[in-house]
């Protein structure tokens with residue numbers, strides 16, 4: 364999501380290539396991740412879509428690379444920007460992802476949900492039909508509640524749940540636990556941003572995070588990221604960045620090992 368912030372596509376391409384060079388094998392994207400201004404303002408300029416930047420930077424894709432994308436919000440068949448809710452609208456967005464990423468099958472598609480209390484059965488069944496057709500390998504859910512995971516799981520296997528989660532943003536703790544019990548990957552967004560959410564890396568100071576960072580000789584951002592990885596073997600990291608130095612710091616955070624004392628100080 365952060366790849367389109369820098370107006371220079373070369374910056375995003377450098378981040379993507381360095382990521383794969385360093386062993387990153389999972390990239391999260393969406394066809395609606397586009398330069399500031401939004402998809403309707405930027406026309407079809409290939410440099411401005413994260414999905415197209417990924418294709419330009421990384422094709423031919425390494426076999427080990429796993430690309431996750433999402434549908435729900437995005438461009439609709441009539442050209443407007445909105446939320447896909449019908450099977451035809453979802454198919455349109457799946458096809459847009461296939462085209463922009465330059466693949467014949469999407470590794471994983473998350474259904475990104477907006478109204479927490481909504482039934483998602485019809486939309487998930489439409490995606491399951493596209494999986495049966497061979498357009499998608501695995502299905503996931505994003506920004507959901509536990510009851511929506513149950514509803515979708517009755518229709519087709521759910522491979523991952525992508526919800527917000529951070530040391531200072533824990534409302535999805537129950538879902539994280541449920542995913543662990545069921546062998547479903549939990550993929551937190553806002554691990555670094557936390558309460559800062561879309562506005563980016565949190566500037567709120569947290570004494571515990573700062574103390575642990577000082578003890579390990581790492582940054583507070585690295586502590587926040589490493590903390591999410593300590594929440595279970597099933598938790599994956601998708602830190603968003605448009606910067607090579609930040610990318611390298613985030614990868615290094617994977618090697619941080621907290622003691623029981625660190626974890627209790629961080630509140631887990």
Ligand SMILES: NC(=O)c1ccc[n+]([C@@H]2O[C@H](COP(=O)([O-])OP(=O)(O)OC[C@H]3O[C@@H](n4cnc5c(N)ncnc54)[C@H](OP(=O)(O)O)[C@@H]3O)[C@@H](O)[C@H]2O)c1
Nearest residue numbers: 364505552553554555556563564584602603604605609612
């Ligand atoms: N499913 C959903 O609804 C949903 C919603 C939001 C996000 N997402 C996905 O989840 C990913 C992560 O979320 P996010 O990008 O919003 O938040 P994030 O990863 O928690 O934080 C990203 C912010 O932190 C900064 N940052 C990253 N690494 C840093 C480092 N090592 N040191 C200092 N600052 C650092 C980034 O700026 P720089 O670019 O300057 O590094 C950016 O401002 C997104 O990129 C997107 O793929 C999904």
